[in-house]
Amino acid sequence: AQSVTQPDIHITVSEGASLELRCNYSYGATPYLFWYVQSPGQGLQLLLKYFSGDTLVQGIKGFEAEFKRSQSSFNLRKPSVHWSDAAEYFCAVGPFGNEKLTFGTGTRLTIIP
């Protein structure tokens, strides 16, 4: 069975600093990987996804993520965070041909001035 681990429950970053959120997955074959963002009181919005091809994927709002098969990781990065990036971030994994996704427990991002 697939699983996702987001080891950081809460991260605090200064505005303008770089950001990396960690995501590790467990799955036997090449997975489909997603990062979602949830602003307070809102639903989840897709930031980016990886299905195949280039292992560095670009998403919305200046985010990117890199798929590393050898490390079973799909970490999310942003070079310079903005106060509006404060939210909860979820990593999700799904195998090819399977309609179900497995979500991590989320990382809450706080931005300080």
Place this chain on the structure above:
Amino acid sequence: NAGVTQTPKFRVLKTGQSMTLLCAQDMNHEYMYWYRQDPGMGLRLIHYSVGEGTTAKGEVPDGYNVSRLKKQNFLLGLESAAPSQTSVYFCASSLLTRAGVINEQFFGPGTRLTVL
């Protein structure tokens, strides 16, 4: 397009009461899902549907029932609410492409349910 909408946005129930949450999508998606979100536990799949007239159990189905009579609607029912069902409920939908690839899920804004 409205995307995925959920009704109601908030609800307070007493233990033992019943209610139905409605999810509607206007994107002609085949797949629809119900999740619950609890602090520190992420999203857990309750039930899902791969097409009109079909439903399947997810990770935490007990105490819930679902129906998908129309492609655009997915209903989640609580027959006898319990305090353990206090949560935020999210509906989502996704499109099955011709290649068989499941695309990303699109989420509704959520329903906050409190069971006293």
